Amino acid sequence: xxxxxxxxxxxxxADDVRRKDRAHVFHSWSAQGQIxxxxxxxxxxxxxxxxxxxxxxxxxxxLVNVNIGHQHPKLVAAxxxxxxxxxxxGPTFANDARSEAARLISELAPGDLNKVFFTNGxxxxxxxxxxxxxxxxxxTKVLAAYRSYxxxxxxxxxxxxxxxxxxxxxxxxxxxxxxGPYAYRSxxxxxxxxxxxxRALAHLRNTLTVEGPHTVAAIILEPVVGTNGVLVPPENxxxxxxxxxxxxxxxxIADEVMAGFGxxxxxxxVDRWNVAPDLITFAKGINxxxxxxxxxxxxxxxxxxFDQRPYPGGLTYSGHPLACASAVASINIFKEEGIxxxxxxxxxxxxxxxxxxxxxxxxxVGEVRxxxxxxxxxxxxxxxxxxxxVPFNASGADAAPMGEFxxxxxxxxxxxxxxxxxxxVVPPCTTSADEVRAGIEILDEALYVADKHYxxx
Numbered sequence: 001x002x003x004x005x006x007x008x009x010x011x012x013x014a015d016d017v018r019r020k021d022r023a024h025v026f027h028s029w030s031a032q033g034q035i036x037x038x039x040x041x042x043x044x045x046x047x048x049x050x051x052x053x054x055x056x057x058x059x060x061x062x063l064v065n066v067n068i069g070h071q072h073p074k075l076v077a078a079x080x081x082x083x084x085x086x087x088x089x090g091p092t093f094a095n096d097a098r099s100e101a102a103r104l105i106s107e108l109a110p111g112d113l114n115k116v117f118f119t120n121g122x123x124x125x126x127x128x129x130x131x132x133x134x135x136x137x138x139x140t141k142v143l144a145a146y147r148s149y150x151x152x153x154x155x156x157x158x159x160x161x162x163x164x165x166x167x168x169x170x171x172x173x174x175x176x177x178x179x180g181p182y183a184y185r186s187x188x189x190x191x192x193x194x195x196x197x198x199r200a201l202a203h204l205r206n207t208l209t210v211e212g213p214h215t216v217a218a219i220i221l222e223p224v225v226g227t228n229g230v231l232v233p234p235e236n237x238x239x240x241x242x243x244x245x246x247x248x249x250x251x252x253i254a255d256e257v258m259a260g261f262g263x264x265x266x267x268x269x270v271d272r273w274n275v276a277p278d279l280i281t282f283a284k285g286i287n288x289x290x291x292x293x294x295x296x297x298x299x300x301x302x303x304x305x306f307d308q309r310p311y312p313g314g315l316t317y318s319g320h321p322l323a324c325a326s327a328v329a330s331i332n333i334f335k336e337e338g339i340x341x342x343x344x345x346x347x348x349x350x351x352x353x354x355x356x357x358x359x360x361x362x363x364x365v366g367e368v369r370x371x372x373x374x375x376x377x378x379x380x381x382x383x384x385x386x387x388x389x390v391p392f393n394a395s396g397a398d399a400a401p402m403g404e405f406x407x408x409x410x411x412x413x414x415x416x417x418x419x420x421x422x423x424x425v426v427p428p429c430t431t432s433a434d435e436v437r438a439g440i441e442i443l444d445e446a447l448y449v450a451d452k453h454y455x456x457x
Contacts, residue, residue, distance in 0.1 A: 102319075119315060
């Protein structure tokens, strides 16, 4: 299957966009002289296309954020309407779009999380959640997991547990990393999910013991780990963390930036396990990135800390009207169109079964895991040893096999999300079952490229 052509080929425009980009745009996470970004002409639903007429099924949802799909007409119209009414107003004023967005988000949040502090994205949300927890408890330390990503601002990158943190060290003091559950590559030599859960919780408790639980303000975690593997926790893990936090007066921060708003087939991923954190951070799926927006949903006990004491934090664009109007529209669209339910069904009835069929056909697939529209295939060269297809944090020639796999997907009209030795299946929540099937057929073809590197029996 080849990339589907789209009308409106404009090679001159593509050249102009590329030339200006290379001359003036400084890209994130990139060696500037080694990249050649693809100029994109448009997008709609689950697809985007370039100026050469090549259309791609977006199995990455860009950066796992376009949950509602590209160019949803109702969401675009809401932004246009708000721009015509009031394009901007400072955060010191009350605004109807901001107030309604906060109300809707609070209604969706579990427990007594009834107030929202708006930010421009997920990293700022995590920065402020940590600040709130520290001020509320009067403690300084924060525990964060290895195999995590919480953003790239100064505090958020310190919380992050993957190699993107290294170049920013020494970082914000007070962050202690611990191992979360990951049964396929257990740090605890566990033999099953139940044992992994028990040992991961024991490890967390032991870490607190040697750090001094009375010095720990918060534990921050992704309820379902995102970029670092789509790691779905064992059934009782999150409730176990919640119990440990309650025992020692530690605030639980759920980083729902990637996992929330439909991605896991729930409004918030924690809902699947009936766990109420003290703080929830969000961004991405709240409005699918149509306008930058993030925030912190705050429990009543933490909010009360700042009833008579000023909160020492703020942003010029906190609760920007265009962003909040898009959040209101997005939440209402999710409800009207049953998108949460669709995401859940896609995972259980379509994506999960089809990916497990791929694992039966391709020896390079070591494990399939996920839920909703949040899945990963872990690729290996030997199932018995679980040696990854490429080494941890590989680059250059070492990363070539994954590069070959990704190129095989793109040449067939599928845009994948790859990280280390994994390909993630994370299309928009609005993707149809037929579109998912078409995308997984392309994955099936591309996996033969990975199979060529397989050395196991």
